[in-house]
Amino acid sequence: MQYLTVLEETKVLEKDWAKARYEQLVSIDEKRVRAQYHAQGYQKRIARAFNKKVKPRNLKEGNxxxxxxxxxxxxxxxxxxxxxxxxxxxxxxxxxxxxxxxxxxxxxxxxxxxxxxxxxxxx
Known part of the structure; x- marks a missing residue:
């Protein structure tokens, strides 16, 4: 296992490394959720702007x-x-x-x- 040799060379405890790695993974999830929230807001704004310009056509057969x-x-x-x-x-x-x-x-x-x-x- 290569990460163990890296840990030995850098003199970092495995417990500290695991804790730092877990915090990185949690922050990635938070960033992903934030990006998804912004994307949904952007899609709503675009849909609202598009739907303002849509004119309903109340046409029926026989008109x-x-x-x-x-x-x-x-x-x-x-x-x-x-x-x-x-x-x-x-x-x-x-x-x-x-x-x-x-x-x-x-x-x-x-x-x-x-x-x-x-x-x-x-x-």
Missing amino acids: LVLKVLRDETFDPRGKMKPRWFGPFIIKNIMSGGATRITNLDGEEMLCLINMDNLWKYHI
């Missing part, structure tokens, strides 16, 4: 909605170009916020639309 236009094509109207397109009817809402929409004639759009890209249509 009229507008779809955001995200075309990167050139539009001569510049900043006056339309930002929303529609109205559409929500046909189906799936888990995770995916929706299937149809136009007013009943023609279903082929791709699913994320609920973040929809806005409630006010008449």
